[in-house]
Amino acid sequence: MEDELIHDLCAAYALDALAPDEERAFEAHLASCARCREELAGLSETAAALAYAVPPAEPPARLRARILDAARAERPNVVPLRPRRSAGNIVLASVAAAAACAAVGLGIWAATLHGRLGSNNQALSALALHGASGSLVRAPNGEAALVVSGLSPAPPGKTYETWVIRSGKATRAGLFSGKSGTAIVQLTRRVPSGAIVGVTLERAGGVEQPTSTPLVTSAPAA
Amino acid sequence: MALIARSEELALAELYDRHGRAAYALARRIVRDPNLAEDAVQDAFLAIWRGAARFVPERAGAVSWIMTLVHRRAVDIVRREQRRRSEPLDEPAVAAGSGPSAEDSAWLRLERERVQTALRQLPDQQRETLELAYYGGFTQPELADRLGRPLGTIKSQMFAALANLREILGPTAPEESWKTS
Numbered sequence: 001m002e003d004e005l006i007h008d009l010c011a012a013y014a015l016d017a018l019a020p021d022e023e024r025a026f027e028a029h030l031a032s033c034a035r036c037r038e039e040l041a042g043l044s045e046t047a048a049a050l051a052y053a054v055p056p057a058e059p060p061a062r063l064r065a066r067i068l069d070a071a072r073a074e075r076p077n078v079v080p081l082r083p084r085r086s087a088g089n090i091v092l093a094s095v096a097a098a099a100a101c102a103a104v105g106l107g108i109w110a111a112t113l114h115g116r117l118g119s120n121n122q123a124l125s126a127l128a129l130h131g132a133s134g135s136l137v138r139a140p141n142g143e144a145a146l147v148v149s150g151l152s153p154a155p156p157g158k159t160y161e162t163w164v165i166r167s168g169k170a171t172r173a174g175l176f177s178g179k180s181g182t183a184i185v186q187l188t189r190r191v192p193s194g195a196i197v198g199v200t201l202e203r204a205g206g207v208e209q210p211t212s213t214p215l216v217t218s219a220p221a222a
Numbered sequence: 223m224a225l226i227a228r229s230e231e232l233a234l235a236e237l238y239d240r241h242g243r244a245a246y247a248l249a250r251r252i253v254r255d256p257n258l259a260e261d262a263v264q265d266a267f268l269a270i271w272r273g274a275a276r277f278v279p280e281r282a283g284a285v286s287w288i289m290t291l292v293h294r295r296a297v298d299i300v301r302r303e304q305r306r307r308s309e310p311l312d313e314p315a316v317a318a319g320s321g322p323s324a325e326d327s328a329w330l331r332l333e334r335e336r337v338q339t340a341l342r343q344l345p346d347q348q349r350e351t352l353e354l355a356y357y358g359g360f361t362q363p364e365l366a367d368r369l370g371r372p373l374g375t376i377k378s379q380m381f382a383a384l385a386n387l388r389e390i391l392g393p394t395a396p397e398e399s400w401k402t403s
Contacts (some may be wrong), residue, residue: 008377012382014363016297017355019363020287032225046388048286050356051248051293052330053337059246064238067264073270154396 010036014043031184127197131216136197138221142190146197148216151178154201160203162187163210165217166195175195175206191221234271241285242267244330245292251357252296253303262299266291297359340390348383351376 009026012018018026114136126135134148146162154160154177162185163170173189191197198214240262241242249262273403350369354360362380366373 008381011381012355012377013350014384015380016294016359016378017361017365019361021363042388044290045286046384046391047356048289048293049242049333049337049387049391050352051286051289052333053250053341054247054334054357056243056330056334057247057250057259058350059242060260063246063260063263064235064242066260067238067267068235070232070264074268074271156330176326192370216323 007033007036007039010039014040014047032184037155076157077175126222127219129216129218131166131199131214134216136191136218136221138191142192144187144191144197144221145187146183146187146199146218147183148183148185148199151183151216153178157204158201159204159206160199161206161210163198163200163214164189164191164195165198165214166192170210172206172208193221196220224315230363234267237270237288238267241288245288248289248292249296252293252359254302258299258303259296262292262296265295288317288320291355300359337391340387343390344383344386347371348379348386352387354385355380 002189013026026077126137133150138144148162159175162173164173173187176185197218199216200210202216244266246264249259253259362376
């Protein structure tokens with residue numbers, strides 16, 4: 001029953017019409033509900049169609065130059081993200097919400113997180129991945145989630161294992177099976193400054209130390 | 223490295239050239255004020271820029287994703303600027319002289335007609351709830367207050383409205399038509 005109720009919040013979330021407390025609850029719910037993420041992706045498309053029913057308005061010519069100048073002045077690919085809250089699974093919740101809305105190329109999904117910035121001064125960063133599309137999203141306290149697409153499902157008897165790697169030492173950070181779409185994996189271990197995150201394919205149940213070089217690695221955490 | 227940065231700049235410019243007009247029209251409708259509308263569009267495109275390891279502007283879904291970003295920024299702004307929200311919603315958002323022009327592409331006109339027609343097919347209260355939420359930036363509790371309906375009614379009307387609109391609009395993604403133009 002409660003699931004049905006929170007499921008109904010998809011439409012209002014897609015319209016940015018939830019009250020702040022319900023919005024937070026729904027984002028947290030999204031992190032664990034694939035059905036709602038899928039529903040939200042569809043409803044967000046419909047909501048966006050409403051953008052086209054408005055009267056035409058011509059942007060001033062200066063806006064294009066203003067945007068390009070501002071972009072040039074910034075270092076690309078570093079994403080200052082400000083989530084709305086400071087406790088709980090912020091990383092996972094924000095990531096799930098963004099991934100659901102941005103059912104598009106993962107190279108750009110992180111911008112949705114930025115689009116949902118709040119006034120909280122805790123900033124998330126998104127680190128590029130090598131070896132697969134996606135990002136590692138990390139809070140200043142090291143809490144992190146991996147968003148990765150294009151990894152084929154792990155074969156029978158195998159699992160993907162994530163590692164926090166620092167000074168050549170790898171520490172286990174969680175298992176996932178991989179799937180055809182986008183996988184969102186919250187790491188069980190914090191990612192300290194200077195560390196990278198790697199993914200290897202291991203036997204089911206995982207192993208204590210990686211048995212190969214990582215298939216996927218992140219850029220080092222700032 | 224400079225080459226990569228250069229190509230990303232070109233990609234951002236291309237993205238703006240394709241979607242900037244629709245983005246601005248949406249922002250203008252929500253925030254009313256031309257300067258604030260520019261802010262909303264700039265915020266959204268810079269968010270794309272910051273997150274963009276690689277642009278895939280032609281990919282299905284990218285257009286609605288951009289509009290999702292613009293909408294969120296515009297709604298944030300209009301909620302900050304409380305005073306604008308008491309203005310009647312049926313007031314035209316377009317300044318004199320900025321009506322349909324040669325620049326208003328045939329695709330945008332067709333899409334506008336298609337979505338407006340779909341909206342007219344919704345029951346009145348559903349349409350009202352949907353439009354006030356999306357274009358007015360009102361939250362559900364604010365709508366319950368403003369319209370004098372129970373919050374539960376607003377919630378079910380909003381859900382029904384968007385689900386019905388999805389039915390009416392059908393599976394054709396706007397960006398598919400876009401690509402052929």
